[in-house]
Amino acid sequence: MPDDDFSIKMNEAQQSLREEIIGLHSVEGFGLKKREISVMTRMSVDIVEILDALVELEIFKSRSEVVAAFVERVITARKKMFDEITTQVKEIKTKKESVLQLAFQATLADKEDQ
Numbered sequence: 001m002p003d004d005d006f007s008i009k010m011n012e013a014q015q016s017l018r019e020e021i022i023g024l025h026s027v028e029g030f031g032l033k034k035r036e037i038s039v040m041t042r043m044s045v046d047i048v049e050i051l052d053a054l055v056e057l058e059i060f061k062s063r064s065e066v067v068a069a070f071v072e073r074v075i076t077a078r079k080k081m082f083d084e085i086t087t088q089v090k091e092i093k094t095k096k097e098s099v100l101q102l103a104f105q106a107t108l109a110d111k112e113d114q
Helices: 002-022 045-056 063-077 079-113
Strands: none
Touching: 045 063, 063 079
């Protein structure tokens, strides 16, 4: 029975740590369930060792899940700032498309003038 108690406490600790790391209680509706796009990245050996430790402890199922949780946590903590960045990037894209159209028209006009 002592092993069962230890196993139950270990499982509870893992789940608690997992929830704390992911931040499920701090942000509703913004969790790992919405992951749809795969992103490849390279990381240092030191960082991968930490990821592997969290996977080995069964706090996360994979390295990918750990990285996704940490990235979501950082962005969520500064959501307003990242929303503003996204808004400004959209405005920049709109301006860029407009400038590209003008540049294209200018090159056509140049050809017509010749």
